[in-house]
Amino acid sequence: MATLDRIVFPEEPTAAFDIDAEADAVDADAAGDDFLNGAGVKIGFWVKSTAGAVRTVTFVAPNDCNFGFNHDEPITVPDGFEGFIKIGFEGARFNDLGDNMVDVTYDNAAGLKVAAVILPF
DSSP: OEEOOEEEOOSSOSSOOOGGGSTTOEEOOTTOEEEEOOTTOEEEEEEEEOSSSOEEEEEOOOSOOTTSOOOOEEEEEOTTOEEEEOOOOOHHHHSOTTTOEEEEEESOOTTEEEEEEEEOO
């Protein structure tokens, strides 16, 4: 599993902000990825798919949701998609105990580029 370095999204970009061009936007790791969640910031998960097929990105939930159930959050990503996956990374549900890391797995990592992005809002 690879740890994603978080990209800081500028509060007021002077031009278009190209996440794909950032060095910390990387190919998804077949064994999964993880990233630091929380620490007073909002995190967005960006993905670009050139897979030629639908992919499933799953955010692993080691803890119960606010309804008392433990379930991961699988997201279907269509081929050609580039953007943010809308999900709130509630620390109580998604953070590994002790290290505040969120684990991400893929049904097939081929053709996926990903990034954890610190959002300005």
